[in-house]
Amino acid sequence: MRIPSEYSVVLPVQRKASGKEVKLMQEWLCLHNCSVKVDGEFGPATEAAVRRFQTKARIHPTGVIDEQTYTALIAPVMRACKPLATTAETYSQRVVSAARQHLKEHPREVGGQNCGPWVRLYTVGKQGKDWPWCAAFVTYLMEQASEGIKPNPMPLRGSVSCDKLVEQAREAELFVGEKERDDTLGPGTLFVVRNTKNANDWVHTGVVTMFHPEYMETIEGNTNDDGSREGYEVCKRIRGYAHMDFIKLKPKT
16 A cells, blocks of 8 residues: 655664654654654654653663664554455445544644644645645545455545545546435445535545434544544544535446
């Protein structure tokens, strides 16, 4: 699966080092609750944070990021991105499996709005306030669900834009409006939140894991416990159906 080139680092990384590699290590230290300033400078504070992480991970606390320490630091993203365990599911079921695989690792932002290694994973290296990543998250899941299957079953090209996903779904006749929702929609469908002030604008998306008569269960990126479309993590939500449209992930035939 797609792993950013930034993970190809030269080890060991230790005191007096600087640059993007150090910044990546600092981000992952923060994600492991060993918070340190993400400035790309490996000083005494970063060394202390490395020792704290090593102690938590039951690694000899040298303060040096060697191969063992680095492997432990980035283990969550490697687990999230590993190939799915089975190919015996439908494509939509595989999308749900991928979503659950990522949810288990608690992807979240670090270092600012729409920033950090998880965001860059989903957006192919982009980050910052101009890069909301909910659509990029579901695109990554679709790609992961397609891995190892020939021909590629992805029904959409994918995008970092909710509006583009809707455009692609309409072209493929996979778009389902709120009033058209019926019992044919199942787990693995994408939901898209319609702008209440503009019916031709969609502002958030995620994966439906279960439909119920009056509500649905979801896994979605760039949200939070309040259901914000500009949140900071991947999490589970329970949502109603108001202002919701849908995209069926029917594989190409």
